[in-house]
Amino acid sequence: MSDYMEETGDPFTGKKKEELKKFLEYMGLTYDEQITHSIVLRKEKEIIATASCQKNIIKCVAVSEAYQGQNLLAHLMTSLIEYFYGMGISHFFGFTKPQNKELFCSMGMYPVAQTEKILLLENDKNGLEKFLKRLKKETQEQQKCKVENRHENGIGAVVMNCNPFTRGHEYLIREAAKKNKWLHIFILSEEQSFLTTRERYQLVKEGIQEIPNVILHQTSEYMISPAVFPTYFIKEKAKAYEMNCQLDIQLFGECIAPELKITDRYVGSEPVCDVTHTYNQCLREQLPCYQIRFHEIPRKTYGDQIISASEVRKKYAENQLKSVCGMLPESTWRYLERKKNENGK
Structure with missing residues (x-):
C-alpha cells in the first residue's frame, strides 16, 4: 500500500468532507450525514477508495473502477475492523446492494436478510x-x-x-x-x-x-x-x-x-x-x-394535545417540564425531575 495514503476522519469536515461527497456521488452513492468515522485512500491527492461507519454500521463503501481488484477493499475493511475493536465494538453490520454480496462475504461478513434492493450483513455467522x-x-x-x-x-x-x-x-x-x-x-x-x-x-x-x-x-x-x-x-x-x-x-x-x-x-x-x-x-x-x-x-x-415524547423532550430542554407532567407516568416524571436537578437545569 506504499503507493497510497490513508486518511481518517471522525468524521471528515470542510474541504475533505466535500471531496468525499463528490467521490461518492461519482460512484453512484450519497454521503450519509449520520456517519461517525470515515477512511479514504488517496493516490496523488485523489480519493480512490473509501469506507465509513455510523457507530457499528458500515456504510458508504466504494472503490474507484480503475483500482478495483487491487485489494483496496480488504485494506479498508481491515482498517475499519481495527477501528471497531479500538472503540470496543466486536459486533458490526453492513448494508449494501445485493450484487455486492460475494464481495462482502469474502471480507468475513455473513448475510442476515436480503430484499430485492438491500442486503444486511454482519461479522458474526451465528x-x-x-x-x-x-x-x-x-x-x-x-x-x-x-x-x-x-x-x-x-x-x-x-x-x-x-x-x-x-x-x-x-x-x-x-x-x-x-x-x-x-x-x-x-x-x-x-x-x-x-x-x-x-x-x-x-x-x-x-x-x-x-x-x-x-x-x-x-x-x-x-x-x-x-x-x-x-x-x-x-x-x-x-x-x-x-x-x-x-x-x-x-x-x-x-x-x-x-x-x-x-x-x-x-x-x-x-x-x-x-x-x-x-x-x-x-x-x-x-x-x-x-x-x-x-x-x-x-x-x-x-387535554386537546396528542401525547408526544418529542414534546416532552422539547419542554425539558426549555425548563418547562411541569407543563407536560400529565403526559408522563409517575416514575418517568420523578426520573426526569431528578435528572434535570442533577444537570442544574
Missing part, C-alpha cells in the same frame, strides 16, 4: 441465531414471574423508542395487553440523544410493573430503528425508506415472530411524523404476508 435464543430465554424467564391473560390466545408485539416513556406508550401497551395472552415489548436499542438505551429500558420496566402479561426486550440491530435505515446506495430516494421498511419487516416476519409465536403487532396512530406514518403503512400492507395481524391504536391525548 449472530441472529444468538439473538433469537436470547429473546426466547428472556421470554421463558419473565413468564415465570408473570401471569398470562387467560381470556385471550394471541401473542402480541409492540416496538418502541420510549425516549422518554410516556402515558401514550403506557396506553398502547395496556390496550395491546388486554387483547393478548402475552405481549412482547421491544425497546429499540440504538443509542439516541436525551436518554440512553439503559435509561429508556429501565423507565419502561418501572412503568409497566402492574401489567401482568408483558415481556420486555431490547432489540439489538436486528430490529432496525428508522434513524439508521440506509439510503446512501439507493437511487430512488423517494422510495428508499419504504425499501428499508421492507427489510425490517421481513426480519421480523420471517425470524423474530415465528421464534416467539407472535400473531399480532400494535402501533400507535401517527398524525404528525411522516416517517413513522410511512412505516406504519408498510406494516399494515406487509405483515399479513407473514400471517401477522396489524392493529393501529388511536394516540392518547392530554
Whole structure:
C-alpha cells in the first residue's frame, strides 16, 4: 500500500468532507450525514477508495473502477475492523446492494436478510441465531414471574423508542395487553440523544410493573430503528425508506415472530411524523404476508394535545417540564425531575 495514503476522519469536515461527497456521488452513492468515522485512500491527492461507519454500521463503501481488484477493499475493511475493536465494538453490520454480496462475504461478513434492493450483513455467522435464543430465554424467564391473560390466545408485539416513556406508550401497551395472552415489548436499542438505551429500558420496566402479561426486550440491530435505515446506495430516494421498511419487516416476519409465536403487532396512530406514518403503512400492507395481524391504536391525548415524547423532550430542554407532567407516568416524571436537578437545569 506504499503507493497510497490513508486518511481518517471522525468524521471528515470542510474541504475533505466535500471531496468525499463528490467521490461518492461519482460512484453512484450519497454521503450519509449520520456517519461517525470515515477512511479514504488517496493516490496523488485523489480519493480512490473509501469506507465509513455510523457507530457499528458500515456504510458508504466504494472503490474507484480503475483500482478495483487491487485489494483496496480488504485494506479498508481491515482498517475499519481495527477501528471497531479500538472503540470496543466486536459486533458490526453492513448494508449494501445485493450484487455486492460475494464481495462482502469474502471480507468475513455473513448475510442476515436480503430484499430485492438491500442486503444486511454482519461479522458474526451465528449472530441472529444468538439473538433469537436470547429473546426466547428472556421470554421463558419473565413468564415465570408473570401471569398470562387467560381470556385471550394471541401473542402480541409492540416496538418502541420510549425516549422518554410516556402515558401514550403506557396506553398502547395496556390496550395491546388486554387483547393478548402475552405481549412482547421491544425497546429499540440504538443509542439516541436525551436518554440512553439503559435509561429508556429501565423507565419502561418501572412503568409497566402492574401489567401482568408483558415481556420486555431490547432489540439489538436486528430490529432496525428508522434513524439508521440506509439510503446512501439507493437511487430512488423517494422510495428508499419504504425499501428499508421492507427489510425490517421481513426480519421480523420471517425470524423474530415465528421464534416467539407472535400473531399480532400494535402501533400507535401517527398524525404528525411522516416517517413513522410511512412505516406504519408498510406494516399494515406487509405483515399479513407473514400471517401477522396489524392493529393501529388511536394516540392518547392530554387535554386537546396528542401525547408526544418529542414534546416532552422539547419542554425539558426549555425548563418547562411541569407543563407536560400529565403526559408522563409517575416514575418517568420523578426520573426526569431528578435528572434535570442533577444537570442544574
